[in-house]
Amino acid sequence: MCTGILYALAAGLMWGLVFVAPLLLPGYPAALLSVGRYLAFGLIALPLARMDRAALARLGRADWTEALKLAAVGNLLYYLCLAGAIQLAGAPLPTMIIGTLPVVIAVSVNLRDARRDGRLPWLRLAPSLALIALGIACVNQAELHAPDAAAGAGRLQGVLLACAAVACWTWYPLRNADWLRRHPERSPRAWTTAQGVATLPLALAGYLLLWPALRAAGAGFPMPFGPQPLRFVALMAAIGLFASWLGTLCWNAASQRLPTALAGQLIVFETLAALGYAFALRGHPPGPLALLGIALLAAGVAWAVRIRPQPLPA
Secondary structure (H helix, E strand, O other), rough: HHHHHHHHHHHHHHHHHHHHHHHHHOOOOOHHHHHHHHHHHHHHHHHHHHHOHHHHHHHHHHHHHHHHHHHHHHHHHHHHHHHHHHHHHEEEEEEEEOOOHHHHHHHHHHHHHHHHEEEOOOOHHHHHHHHHHHHHHHHHHHOOOEEEEEOOOHHOOOOOOHHHHHHHHHHHHHHHHHHHHHOOOOOOHHHHHHHHHHHHHHHHHHHHHHHHHHHOOOOOOOOOOOOOOHHHHHHHHHHHHHHHHHHHHHHHHHHHHHOOOHHHHOOOHHHHHHHHHHHHHHHHOOHHHHHHHHHHHHHHHHHHHHHHOOOOOO
16 A cells, blocks of 8 residues: 555656646647657657567557557547646646546546445545545635736636546546556556557657648748757657656556555645646745645545545445
8 A cells, every 4th residue: 555655656746747848838739749748758668668578468459459548548638638728727727627636536436446446435535535625726716816827718728628638537547447457467567668659659640740730720830849849859758758658657556556546536646746846837835825725635635545445245
């Protein structure tokens, strides 16, 4: 249990990096950020696939089909929606919407996988969920009144895209955990690499389609790497390595060790890390209400990790 929680914490710290990348590359299309990140992830996965070639050779057609689905929805589509939301509404508001994932996933798993994982008692789970939801509301309220908060249609569009990202990443960890729990003998590292290999052709195709699409739109955007090529390549390589491969590796290791409902709640580490990075990028600390919200989020996670699932009667 402790090892699984530490893996989830490491994954959250690395995943938080993806929330600030769109802010460091203003003016870049969200689609380019998505395909660029996962093109880097796929290229990083190729030499790793050589190391795991024996484990990858044991994967069948159904396994590769599942890896392709996870790559399309949990990687490319999720980050397309998230990057677009951050560009339209700023980092904090989409971050807090993504922060509802622990609540959404825990409720979904308690309804869907109680027979397999045991049921987290609703009465004991409720205070944890309430603390997390209240913490999200506090930070959200503080950010809505921030001087640099997005306004108008941009905020609404950002909210809708962030909700779509939540839908993608509610589906992804449930399906990913299903595969990992059905194959406890398989290496989480090899499964992570398999998803990277599956992502590569999708990202490459997206990149090649985006190039003429931007030219046809007359946006005047310089391809292939945009107006800041060195920063773009460096950021894509960094988040491709740390957020996409190493972060997913840590998350897969956590998913094999923890009940899915508990692992879903620990995604809150990603929210806390993203908020910390966003405030550091702003150059000033969060206000009292935001700090209260962060404390409530941490308290909700601390409460959740004490709950043990109860097996259902046969």
